[in-house]
Amino acid sequence: MPSDLSRLLNALGLVAIDTLLALAFIDQLWFRDLPCPVCILQRAAFIAAGFGIALNLVLGPRPSHYGVTILGAVAGGAIALRQMLLYIVPGSGSYGNEVFGMHLYSWAFIGFVVIVVGAAIMLFYDRQFGRGEPLSSRLDALTLTALVTFAVVAVGNIFSTLFLCGLGFCPEAPVGYVL
Amino acid sequence: MMSLPFVLFACGLGAAWLRQREVALGFWTAGLVVLLALFRAHYGDALNIAL
Numbered sequence: 001m002p003s004d005l006s007r008l009l010n011a012l013g014l015v016a017i018d019t020l021l022a023l024a025f026i027d028q029l030w031f032r033d034l035p036c037p038v039c040i041l042q043r044a045a046f047i048a049a050g051f052g053i054a055l056n057l058v059l060g061p062r063p064s065h066y067g068v069t070i071l072g073a074v075a076g077g078a079i080a081l082r083q084m085l086l087y088i089v090p091g092s093g094s095y096g097n098e099v100f101g102m103h104l105y106s107w108a109f110i111g112f113v114v115i116v117v118g119a120a121i122m123l124f125y126d127r128q129f130g131r132g133e134p135l136s137s138r139l140d141a142l143t144l145t146a147l148v149t150f151a152v153v154a155v156g157n158i159f160s161t162l163f164l165c166g167l168g169f170c171p172e173a174p175v176g177y178v179l
Numbered sequence: 180m181m182s183l184p185f186v187l188f189a190c191g192l193g194a195a196w197l198r199q200r201e202v203a204l205g206f207w208t209a210g211l212v213v214l215l216a217l218f219r220a221h222y223g224d225a226l227n228i229a230l
Binding site for chain 2: 037038040041044045047048051054055058059064068071072075078079082150151154155157158159161162164165167168169170172
């Protein structure tokens with residue numbers, strides 16, 4: 001795989017994660033659907049997974065960077081799966097709004113699975129690792145946008161979580177902002 | 180406390196931007212450990228099933 005194609009696919013992957021995190025913010029701010037503690041941890045796991053993609057874009061593709069992505073996504077998938085299992089018994093309720101018939105934690109689980117599969121497929125293309133050239137030496141608009149947006153949503157989640165939970169643990173079902 | 184993983188990941192992104200790969204991976208590892216510790220703390224949240 002040429003490094004240009006690798007960069008494009010990594011940038012598109014990071015844009016997809018940016019979009020997911022932005023949609024979570026829209027759901028929180030526009031529809032007043034406050035995230036539960038485990039929901040916040042799933043957001044953090046998306047950032048942990050996207051971190052490896054960001055490393056690919058800034059420092060050049062390496063197998064270890066895809067490992068970072070896979071480990072972050074596996075952690076997030078476990079968290080999302082746990083939340084799905086909490087509500088799997090009929091009559092045990094659910095948390096938050098539905099989007100296209102499924103709750104956000106179900107969509108998050110699907111997202112984490114897609115990330116793991118995508119990173120594993122990218123690992124098949126050995127030629128991208130040969131040049132060792134930092135891709136950031138030739139940052140295009142898409143890559144730069146993906147990286148800046150990723151940093152913005154990461155920092156945005158710091159403030160969002162601080163406003164929601166303060167400096168301690170979050171309530172199980174938050175009804176408002178602490179700060 | 181809950182914002183700590185985001186802080187660590189953001190610091191890691193900053194280190195990556197400064198080409199400090201090992202530092203970035205260190206922040207990422209710390210962030211993942213904190214994330215899993217917080218998951219353990221909230222493992223049983225909303226487990227309110229009346230059988």
